[in-house]
Amino acid sequence: MKISQLFTKTIKEAPADETAVNAKLLIRGGFVSKVMAGVYEYMPLGFRVMEKINNIIREEMNAIGGQELQMSVFQNKDVWSATGRWQSAKDVMYQFKDAADKEYGLGFTHEEPLAAAARHYINSYKDLPRAVYQIQTKFRNEPRAKSGLLRGREFLMKDLYSFHASQEDLDQYYEKVASAYGRVFERMGLKTIRTFASGGSFSKFSDEFQVEADIGEDIIYLNKSAGRAVNKEVYTDEVLAELGWDKKSLAERTSIEVGNIFKLGTKFSEPLGLKFTDEKGDSKPVIMASYGIGLGRLMGTVVEVSHDDRGIIWPESIAPFKVHLMSLSRNEQAEEVYQELTRQGIEVLYDDRDDKTAGEKFADADLIGCPWRLVVSEKTGDKIEIKRRSEKDSRLVEVPELAKLFL
Amino acid sequence: MKISQLFTKTIKEAPADETAVNAKLLIRGGFVSKVMAGVYEYMPLGFRVMEKINNIIREEMNAIGGQELQMSVFQNKDVWSATGRWQSAKDVMYQFKDAADKEYGLGFTHEEPLAAAARHYINSYKDLPRAVYQIQTKFRNEPRAKSGLLRGREFLMKDLYSFHASQEDLDQYYEKVASAYGRVFERMGLKTIRTFASGGSFSKFSDEFQVEADIGEDIIYLNKSAGRAVNKEVYTDEVLAELGWDKKSLAERTSIEVGNIFKLGTKFSEPLGLKFTDEKGDSKPVIMASYGIGLGRLMGTVVEVSHDDRGIIWPESIAPFKVHLMSLSRNEQAEEVYQELTRQGIEVLYDDRDDKTAGEKFADADLIGCPWRLVVSEKTGDKIEIKRRSEKDSRLVEVPELAKLFL
Numbered sequence: 001m002k003i004s005q006l007f008t009k010t011i012k013e014a015p016a017d018e019t020a021v022n023a024k025l026l027i028r029g030g031f032v033s034k035v036m037a038g039v040y041e042y043m044p045l046g047f048r049v050m051e052k053i054n055n056i057i058r059e060e061m062n063a064i065g066g067q068e069l070q071m072s073v074f075q076n077k078d079v080w081s082a083t084g085r086w087q088s089a090k091d092v093m094y095q096f097k098d099a100a101d102k103e104y105g106l107g108f109t110h111e112e113p114l115a116a117a118a119r120h121y122i123n124s125y126k127d128l129p130r131a132v133y134q135i136q137t138k139f140r141n142e143p144r145a146k147s148g149l150l151r152g153r154e155f156l157m158k159d160l161y162s163f164h165a166s167q168e169d170l171d172q173y174y175e176k177v178a179s180a181y182g183r184v185f186e187r188m189g190l191k192t193i194r195t196f197a198s199g200g201s202f203s204k205f206s207d208e209f210q211v212e213a214d215i216g217e218d219i220i221y222l223n224k225s226a227g228r229a230v231n232k233e234v235y236t237d238e239v240l241a242e243l244g245w246d247k248k249s250l251a252e253r254t255s256i257e258v259g260n261i262f263k264l265g266t267k268f269s270e271p272l273g274l275k276f277t278d279e280k281g282d283s284k285p286v287i288m289a290s291y292g293i294g295l296g297r298l299m300g301t302v303v304e305v306s307h308d309d310r311g312i313i314w315p316e317s318i319a320p321f322k323v324h325l326m327s328l329s330r331n332e333q334a335e336e337v338y339q340e341l342t343r344q345g346i347e348v349l350y351d352d353r354d355d356k357t358a359g360e361k362f363a364d365a366d367l368i369g370c371p372w373r374l375v376v377s378e379k380t381g382d383k384i385e386i387k388r389r390s391e392k393d394s395r396l397v398e399v400p401e402l403a404k405l406f407l
Numbered sequence: 408m409k410i411s412q413l414f415t416k417t418i419k420e421a422p423a424d425e426t427a428v429n430a431k432l433l434i435r436g437g438f439v440s441k442v443m444a445g446v447y448e449y450m451p452l453g454f455r456v457m458e459k460i461n462n463i464i465r466e467e468m469n470a471i472g473g474q475e476l477q478m479s480v481f482q483n484k485d486v487w488s489a490t491g492r493w494q495s496a497k498d499v500m501y502q503f504k505d506a507a508d509k510e511y512g513l514g515f516t517h518e519e520p521l522a523a524a525a526r527h528y529i530n531s532y533k534d535l536p537r538a539v540y541q542i543q544t545k546f547r548n549e550p551r552a553k554s555g556l557l558r559g560r561e562f563l564m565k566d567l568y569s570f571h572a573s574q575e576d577l578d579q580y581y582e583k584v585a586s587a588y589g590r591v592f593e594r595m596g597l598k599t600i601r602t603f604a605s606g607g608s609f610s611k612f613s614d615e616f617q618v619e620a621d622i623g624e625d626i627i628y629l630n631k632s633a634g635r636a637v638n639k640e641v642y643t644d645e646v647l648a649e650l651g652w653d654k655k656s657l658a659e660r661t662s663i664e665v666g667n668i669f670k671l672g673t674k675f676s677e678p679l680g681l682k683f684t685d686e687k688g689d690s691k692p693v694i695m696a697s698y699g700i701g702l703g704r705l706m707g708t709v710v711e712v713s714h715d716d717r718g719i720i721w722p723e724s725i726a727p728f729k730v731h732l733m734s735l736s737r738n739e740q741a742e743e744v745y746q747e748l749t750r751q752g753i754e755v756l757y758d759d760r761d762d763k764t765a766g767e768k769f770a771d772a773d774l775i776g777c778p779w780r781l782v783v784s785e786k787t788g789d790k791i792e793i794k795r796r797s798e799k800d801s802r803l804v805e806v807p808e809l810a811k812l813f814l
Contacts, residue, residue: 004533005472005537006474007474007476007525007528007537007539008527008528009527009528009534011527030527030528033524033527035479035481035482035483035520036481036483039479039481039483040479041476041477041478041479041520041524042476042477043476043524044474044475044476044539046476047475047476047477050477065412067413067414067451068451068454069414069448069449069450069451069453069454070448070449070454070457071448072442072446072447072448072561073480073544073546073561074442074443074446074546074560074561075442076442076443076446094503094505094511096501096503096504097503098501098548099548100550104501113442113448117440117448117450118414120415120416120418120437120440121414121415121416121437126411126762127416130412130414132414132451137480137544139480139481141505141506143507153481154479154480154481355533
């Protein structure tokens with residue numbers, strides 16, 4: 001993509017009401033545009049990053065047997081009333097009536113509609129286990145939306161739901177998902193800490209995946225030798241005794257939750273009548289679990305933990321482009337490099353603008369944060385200057401060497 | 408994918424309130440599940456079809472320079488008030504207040520927010536032309552949602568917006584998009600008729616892409632020799648005279664609009680202050696156009712025009728799977744065929760269930776509607792019975808011949 005053709009430009013100043021680093025850098029870089037507090041639009045650069053995150057998640061969810069689908073945003077009041085959440089979730093769920101007094105809710109999670117839909121398809125132990133997931137826009141009434149993309153009123157989420165005939169089967173699959181989550185975050189360059197968090201009526205704990213960061217809204221207590229942590233919400237003497245953890249050995253940490261997984265038991269299947277007939281012919285409620293990853297939040301988290309004072313430093317796996325190429329004077333040679341790398345399938349953002357100074361071009365490259373920067377200029381002669389965004393030193397390479405570096 | 412593992416099953420009866428053929432077949436086949444009138448969930452089979460439609464559209468939009476992005480569902484009242492549509496679109500736009508009296512609208516189209524976002528990026532003639540598009544869930548208050556997926560309250564849509572410095576540039580690009588639309592529909596096996604429809608303050612006509620079908624909500628008058636039509640809404644003596652069309656030679660047709668393209672002029676850029684500086688240094692409003700395709704509607708239209716009394720007949724380009732393989736008795740051989748075709752990258756839905764009769768399996772294959780049906784049974788010996796969904800006759804082929812047929 002040539003920058004002269006790109007829909008966005010970099011912006012000098014983020015909106016004054018934006019305090020989070022992630023939103024400031026993503027807005028200034030042209031990745032997102034702000035609609036209102038907690039609501040962002042993904043511009044082409046941001047969309048590319050999001051698609052790469054989505055694809056990593058899709059690969060890992062498909063690998064554990066997840067079948068992708070797409071639930072609706074509009075929620076049916078009757079289905080949510082069956083579990084009591086139409087009332088109990090009123091604080092977070094946007095609910096409204098249209099002119100004809102018909103009531104709607106906007107989905108912030110999808111346990112109820114999935115349990116309801118599954119009634120058409122799951123009747124026998126032969127129909128279990130099953131796992132389905134979606135990548136979908138969700139809505140949550142946040143009175144004080146802040147922290148940029150970390151806590152939105154409208155946000156993209158991956159949610160997986162699994163259905164089982166027995167607790168043992170659920171327990172096994174739950175650990176498979178936990179491993180898949182570890183791979184998702186690792187592939188994006190994020191170190192996560194699996195963290196005990198509050199459970200519910202069917203499980204003592206849920207599990208969160210936390211990333212250490214200054215901006216995080218969670219406090220966790222890290223057991224370094226176990227590589228696990230407990231969330232402050234379950235940081236009690238009783239829990240520590242159960243885990244056999246010594247309070248003195250734990251380190252307090254301000255962190256970001258990027259994923260959580262939750263054993264639901266029969267909390268949703270019982271009120272909604274999602275049952276199956278077991279081998280003996282007995283009717284039993286299906287056992288469920290749900291597993292979430294906030295995608296906008298994930299993108300924001302990467303920016304929070306991977307930036308410097310000049311801009312974003314994208315990991316290669318989710319960078320909008322692998323290479324940021326700029327021409328300072330020798331456009332013809334730069335154009336050749338652009339064509340050659342593109343031909344080889346390497347994603348190149350090419351700053352071909354002739355009305356910008358070298359300083360402006362370098363500043364844009366640092367702000368946008370592609371992993372590799374290439375410079376073609378009088379100074380570099382026949383060679384190309386190459387530098388990693390994450391490193392200080394550059395070096396000169398011959399053109400034929402270039403492509404090998406990126407493949 | 409093995410049917411024994413698929414999340415959905417076929418369903419004997421669609422909901423009683425569902426009258427449209429497209430919704431009946433898609434629900435019975437397990438492609439979609441109904442949430443409420445005008446709101447459907449895409450189950451894994453339906454999701455696969457939708458992804459194929461999306462990919463065709465993405466390829467054609469990228470080919471004409473469209474840059475993909477993702478706008479928000481939540482709409483900013485101030486931005487829509489600037490053009491007057493917060494008031495004038497109240498009938499179709501869901502609008503509501505949260506507990507703190509903050510007002511939200513749900514997007515049914517995105518001219519306003521795109522013009523608003525573009526103000527950050529378009530300032531000079533050098534920043535034009537630009538074209539951006541998204542594939543996104545939209546919402547529209549339909550008092551009487553009917554016709555299944557053809558007219559939803561919640562629906563997936565592709566919308567492209569283009570920005571130009573001159574009317575001539577817009578006119579040229581508009582025809583490029585029209586050609587791309589033709590290719591999109593053709594690749595999905597749909598014959599469309601480009602149709603003059605009502606324009607607006609900036610253009611006499613807009614253009615619709617209409618598909619002849621019994622269920623359609625539009626009436627058009629077709630000029631067979633020109634291969635074009637006029638929508639009833641502009642079917643006046645004046646318009647016909649302008650087009651030089653003889654009323655007597657036109658054929659009336661009940662059809663479905665699957666796409667429309669619209670010259671907007673400066674209708675949105677002027678009130679929102681989207682301006683650019685031209686070569687002479689003069690400030691001018693940007694000239695815009697918008698181009699829509701309803702994706703759920705497109706999927707529903709394909710089913711309306713391509714089915715029989717036993718089920719759906721998918722065109723190969725958007726079928727959930729290319730091949731529907733079933734084993735009637737010889738599971739081992741069927742499993743081998745499944746593995747071999749899958750290994751070659753051919754998408755196979757394999758009915759491996761051993762608790763279904765041959766009749767049930769044949770009925771499911773016809774309902775789901777994959778383009779090719781393969782049967783392995785005692786009767787077929789070492790060979791495989793192969794039949795097109797759209798044809799009556801089957802024939803026997805050797806296994807090694809099989810893959811060649813599909814690649």
